[in-house]
Structure formats: C-alpha cells, structure tokens
Amino acid sequence: MKCKLCSREAVKNGFCDLHSMAYDNVVRGYDAWNKALEISWKDYLREIVKNPLTGAWAKEVAEHLMKIEAKPNGTEG
Numbered sequence: 482m483k484c485k486l487c488s489r490e491a492v493k494n495g496f497c498d499l500h501s502m503a504y505d506n507v508v509r510g511y512d513a514w515n516k517a518l519e520i521s522w523k524d525y526l527r528e529i530v531k532n533p534l535t536g537a538w539a540k541e542v543a544e545h546l547m548k549i550e551a552k553p554n555g556t557e558g
Contacts, residue, residue, distance in 0.1 A: 486541050496542070503538035507546070511553050522553045 482491045489497035496504055507529060514525050529535050529543040545551075 486545055499538050500542055503536065503542045507539055507542050508553060523547065 482495070483489070484491045484497035484500055485495045486500050487497060489499070492498055493501040494504060507526075510529075511522065511525050514520050514528075520528070526543040526547045530540050530547070535543075
C-alpha cells in the first residue's frame with residue numbers, strides 16, 4: 482500500500498515513515514498549542530501550513546488533515 486501523500490510504501494496510519502513521523506508530531510503538538518492559545522484544531526492546522534518554519538512533510542500532513550476534516554484524535558468527520 483502506498484502512502485496517502487506520496488509514492489513511498491505506507492507503514493503506519495496510511496503514511497510512509499516520513500509522513501507518519503510528521504503526523505505524530507502534528508497531533509502531539511496540538512496539546513501544547515491548545516493549552517497555550519486555546520486554539521481550535523482547524524486553526525492549529527492552518528497555522529502549521531502557513532508557518533515558514535514548518536517542515537514540508539508536516540505541512541503536507543496538515544493540509545491532508547484539513548482536507549479530510551480529521552479531528553485531533555485521528556478520526557475523520
């Protein structure tokens with residue numbers, strides 16, 4: 482099975498190693514951001530995408546999560 486975001490082989494959550502690590506970092510980072518800023522999940526993902534210091538893989542994951550309207554616990558909808 483291929484990664485949801487690239488042509489590499491998927492290993493976890495439908496993502497390749499690189500996108501899977503980025504996914505884990507995005508999800509883990511939300512708790513800290515939410516505590517500090519009381520930011521919604523969608524606003525957090527938008528901030529990740531527009532931040533020039535965010536890595537390419539994390540941006541790709543955040544864009545994907547916004548598209549599928551995933552929740553911070555990994556569920557869709």
